Amino acid sequence: MNQQMNTTLNQQIKTGPIMAALLVAGFVGLFSETALNIALGQLSQIFQVNPTTIQWLATGYFLTLGILVPVTGILMQKFTTRQMFMTSVSLSIIGTIIAATAPSFSLLLVARIIQAAGLAIALPLTQNVIFTIFPPNKRGGAMGIMGLVMLAGPALGPTLAGLILDTLSWHWIFWFTIPFLLFSFLFGLVYLPNVNEIRKVSIDVISVILSTIGFGGIVYGVSVGGEHGWTNTTVLTSIIIGAAALIIFAIRQTKMETPMLNLKAFNYPLFVLGVIMSFITFFNMLSMLVILPMYMQMALLIAAFTTGLMLLPGSLLNCILAPTIGHLFDKYGPKAVITPGTILVAIGYGLYSQFGTDTALWMIVVTHIVMMLGIGAVLASVQTNTLNSLPKRYYPDGIALTQTVQQVAGAVGIAVMVSILSAKETGYLAANPNEHAQAAASGSSFVFTISLILAVVNVVLSLFIKSPSPSPSSSTIKVKTKSAMKTTESINRV
Template identity: 30%
Template structure:
């Protein structure tokens, strides 16, 4: 069981590692390919969009195919994408490689949590969910520093080259350790639902990402958002009317599940927004190197990763109230601090406030997911897991697109890139502080009755 979790976790690790490592290289890519902020962010946003489109299919794929075969397809796609990106001669080729990597990660990511949900007893599930989130949480801790070191010493292309040995280890573990407990059954994938998911996510993200550079009443902004909303309404209606939907949206009738999902979305938007905002602020405003930017955000990402399993154990012993409320309060202190000091953020202040935010995120992230899934009957775990992972990837893309749009708007309305980046970052920090307040209110309500594994 542990080997299977590590195998799927290592692949997810590589996906998040290259994501945060490439965030550090955005200023370098902007210079090399002569592109702007609103364009370079698609390196991460496209990847997250593809993952978000694939994850809803996870419950159907799990029922239809053997888990080992799914893993082999996933890791083969990811390796192909890594090779394409390492050799990419143009920015569009980089995007193509990232998209292929997203296909692989979108299949593999839910496998890890499905294995935990199926094989780990409820009394230990919080800790193991924490281990699962730690595996993917260590990657953002190492990614910025790894990216800064590689860019400073060699070329950004070696970021992809160094992932290959890790992927080979994951491949070996997956082949030897992933076992099939349930018998695959015939399950059809509703193709129209897949198309509607793609149109929904692409419309919403494309509209938001263009908001900073285009007027709201325009085809790239309001038009794209309208298309996304209409596709979402159609998708919702279809899922509620067909016999075997891609996502069981009837789970949204469970108020506690929905509240946990909302808090989870707020945490993820904040986390990914900051992973974009802070490295760029450090390089463009404070004029530090990519390596320094990576080192500044390293402690925060590392603390967030290490705290995950410990907070999961805290949940197993004490229930949900203490860890979830504590996480939201600490995260709020971090985002409010960034907002209030945003006009004059020295690197030391960024290091402290980001570490504070990530400590809060680490305490709450895995536990919020555990609380939400524990509101469901065991037969709905796969669908609930698919919903959580879909929201995780979509809100990650949303967070980066939103932050990039706000910063791009600040830069467009200023004659100085430094001043524009500061103004855009401060406005982004204010939005994140508001989202953290929403998270705090929701979690306070969710935990008005202490939830523990024993009564979940």
């Protein structure tokens, strides 16, 4: 009977179509995360709102992710894989259609929040499915492909959106993604099995409220900090309330029998190390994707679409090599991939920090290629090793924790680095009026120097990375499996 069940399960799980359904949905969500950024100036004029208000189309997306990703951890234990996936893609489709037809700013903002809700489910769900349907020795390759999507979506967003804006209206940034979402929905409907373990868990409303206030308060505070100043009462109050709510949330989780987020994952040193490295990587990467185009347009006076084209080679090369990097991880272990990757990232930031108003364009392209290769080697590999360090029962919690950290790191990184850039520019212009290009170059150089310091910290941390030891439970399972096979053979002989 067990043999028949295993055969049926293996027939159900077709990893290729499953990965296609999950990764296409993730790509669209991550593409949408950055694609609209290039149209914000145009949308500000169309809807007649100021730049501060229009920025909420980007900030609101991050804020929603920061709030909902922690909740997804417990939802994955309460609902089936198919229910979660269909809900995710349905939200993405609904949000995208509303956005494409939105007649006002407020409705477009609501649509962005619905889109982000779909992505908040899709990202943790994809990782959980990968770690369920692939054995440990093949997860690196699978996560490498996911890393391709995580980098390609945000990186290609501005370039493709710029091309769409040059030929069509902004509405087509959304209409463009509908066929991909329908493809994902149909493939998931046909091929995606229920692979997660359903548990009788209840959603603790108080934990959800504390999580929402905590992550939402911090992300909101740092998002408006650059605009209002870090000493502003609203900014400080938001961050303090958010931090206090997170502390209370963490204490509550440790005292609950079935917590919303099982913080016992932090008892595993390799998990903690991976979370710190992920935070630094996303802090640096997402802020770089904002600061670098600003430097190119403000200091070198390059057009937006040209900027996107110059950054395209690094992104495409990274996409091509992502599966190879995953296979190298599986074959040679984490340190052989992650440490060289962190060194490449540090070299990239070292070069960025030397850029000025007369930097050759080919140098920017080459440096970006070096940077993206390094990020590609670090991103998926760190995530894979971080989750490999946990027992299977902690996967949903570990995924929710790492995804939350990554989204918060991105929002904080962008807000902090843009604020530092602005302050440095203002200080330079006070002493050197009318030298706007040089001011932008000076501010960008300072920001990249800070990123270089953080990148060097990651190089040092990578030296402590190692492959997790097989858990006792895994060994027990293997022994039981071998015993069961021997018993089956004996029965067959009889």
